[in-house]
Amino acid sequence: MASIILNKNNFFNNLDIISKHTKAKDKIALVLKDNAYGHGLIEMATMAKEYGIQKCVVQTESEALKVAEFFDYILVLADFPTVPSEKIYYTINDLNAVYNFPPGTKVELKVDTGMHRNGVKPDELYTAFARIKEQGLSLGALFTHHRSADELTSEWFWQKENFEKVKTHAKELAHIFGFESLRFHSCNSAALFRNAAFDEDMARVGIAAYGCMELPNAIAVEGLKPVLSLYASKLSSRELKKGDRVGYGGTYETQEDCVVSNYAFGYGDGFFRVLSNNYKTPQGIELVGRISMDNSSFLCDEDELLIFNDARSVAAFTQTISYEVLTSLKPEITRKIV
Ligand SMILES: *Cc1c(COP(=O)(O)O)cnc(C)c1O
Numbered sequence: 001m002a003s004i005i006l007n008k009n010n011f012f013n014n015l016d017i018i019s020k021h022t023k024a025k026d027k028i029a030l031v032l033k034d035n036a037y038g039h040g041l042i043e044m045a046t047m048a049k050e051y052g053i054q055k056c057v058v059q060t061e062s063e064a065l066k067v068a069e070f071f072d073y074i075l076v077l078a079d080f081p082t083v084p085s086e087k088i089y090y091t092i093n094d095l096n097a098v099y100n101f102p103p104g105t106k107v108e109l110k111v112d113t114g115m116h117r118n119g120v121k122p123d124e125l126y127t128a129f130a131r132i133k134e135q136g137l138s139l140g141a142l143f144t145h146h147r148s149a150d151e152l153t154s155e156w157f158w159q160k161e162n163f164e165k166v167k168t169h170a171k172e173l174a175h176i177f178g179f180e181s182l183r184f185h186s187c188n189s190a191a192l193f194r195n196a197a198f199d200e201d202m203a204r205v206g207i208a209a210y211g212c213m214e215l216p217n218a219i220a221v222e223g224l225k226p227v228l229s230l231y232a233s234k235l236s237s238r239e240l241k242k243g244d245r246v247g248y249g250g251t252y253e254t255q256e257d258c259v260v261s262n263y264a265f266g267y268g269d270g271f272f273r274v275l276s277n278n279y280k281t282p283q284g285i286e287l288v289g290r291i292s293m294d295n296s297s298f299l300c301d302e303d304e305l306l307i308f309n310d311a312r313s314v315a316a317f318t319q320t321i322s323y324e325v326l327t328s329l330k331p332e333i334t335r336k337i338v
Contacts, residue, residue, distance in 0.1 A: 002232045002265035002307075004335045006039060008047055010225035014211050015051050017223050021192060022203055029055035029075060029185070031206030032067060038270070038326035039210060039228050040335040045070040047337065057204050064088050075204075078118075081105050089140050093118040095128055103136030108143055113162035113186075114155070115147035122166050129173045141183035141201070142170050149191035152216040156194055160186070189213050193221045212311050212322035228326065229309040230271075230333075232263035237301055246297050247289025252277055259301045260288060268293040270328035271307070272318050279317050282309055 019025045030053050031037075036044035045067040048056070055073040058064050061082060064074045074088045080100055081090055089106045092098055101107055109128055112119035120128045132139050144163045148155035163186050174182045183201035189208035192198060193215070207213045211226040240260055246252040254260070267273040271291060279287040283306060286299045298305060308314050311322035318325070 002230060002269045002271075002333050004040070004329065004333050005229045005231065006043055006047070006335055006337045007225070007227050007229070008337055010211055011044075011047055011209065011227045012051055014209050014224050014227070015048075015053070017221070018192070018203075018205055018208055022198060025052045026054050027200075027202045028053055028209075029057050029073070029202045029204050030209055031057045031188075031204050033057065033059040033063065033077065033206075034327045035331050037206060037210050037323065038329040040331070041066060043335050043337055055202060057206075061088070061090075075108060091118075092120070092128070092132070095120045095124050095131070098128065098131040098135055098137070101135065101137055105137050106140055107132065107137045108141040109139060111142055111144045111163070111166050113144040113166065114159045115145055117145070117147075119144065122162065122169070125166065125169055125173060129170075129177045129179070132179075133177045139174075139179045139182065141185060142166065143185045143204075146186065146188060146191045149188060149194060150213075150215055152218055156191065160191075160195075190215060190219075194219055207323060210326065212326070214312060214322065226310045226312075228311065228329075230265075230307040230329065232265040232296070232305050232307055234301075234303050234305070235262050235264045235295070237261040245289075247276075247295075248292060249290060252289040252297075254288075258299060260297050260299060261301055261305075262295055262297045263305055263307075264294060265307070266292045266294045266296050268330070269333055270330045271296065272314075272320075272325075272328070274318055275314070279314075281306055282313070 018028055022028055030048050032041055035041050049070040054071055056071045057075045059077050061076055061079040064076050076090050089108050092107050092109050110119035112121055146159050167184050185200050185202045187203040189205050192203040211224045237259055240254050240258055242254055242256045244254050246260055273291045276290040288299050289297050311325040314325045315322045
């Protein structure tokens, strides 16, 4: 069986570092989409509340409803309302989507400042405001998303510039259309830490809170610690002779007489099959043979084997990013907070 351990001290340590940068806990909107980056939605919401986080960001209304009791403010990135709630704000991602929200819905307007994925164009702001007014929606904020905040290029700067212009224009429009006290936010984890003079209403922080942010050295942030570790328990052990082969297809041949143990987890739990014959645990223990759906073999005899305690190391083996490693972990895996 695979199990996940969530380290509360590390999570709180990360939130300390983040809130120092935002200058206030209530400016952190913890991003909890995709089962809290695979950590467990309710587990992370519970700890966040204990720490004093009041805001969160999710993808769907169904996620929002699950964590409604933990937060004062919830931003839904991509869904429409079915259950009215005072706390939930829904994102308008497209000019033509405005009419899909029932009158009275609390909304936030996404603006496309250069990523060209979602949001209205800066020159569509007037039309967007007019339609939001016409539809009787309650506009709470404008926000944008950076396409390259984690890369050491000029892109972050010009996108930030673009959003500053949007803010100025939006404040004029808010006056015309009567939307009081609009809020603004643009920062994910990387953008927040690049912004030494952060002064927005909130930052949407995901990967930094989970302790797996990766930035170029020149803009790296010290002290963040991974929250999630994955363990697997032993199903069986066997002594093998030099030249024996392990697993489907016999793709691994032992180099000497050795003990190989099998652990009850595999790609069915979200551990990538492409790591077959190509992974070493943090203790240097080699994964041997093919990863099966619910079985993986290692050159060791441990009862409880630490598979990883930093998703970035797994990401490096598979040439992906820690986000994908973490969100691949199935919700059914037991999660324990220590
Ligand atoms: C996922 C997401 C974030 C969080 O990004 P991190 O890099 O994990 O901090 C912020 N904003 C939006 C719109 C997102 O989709």
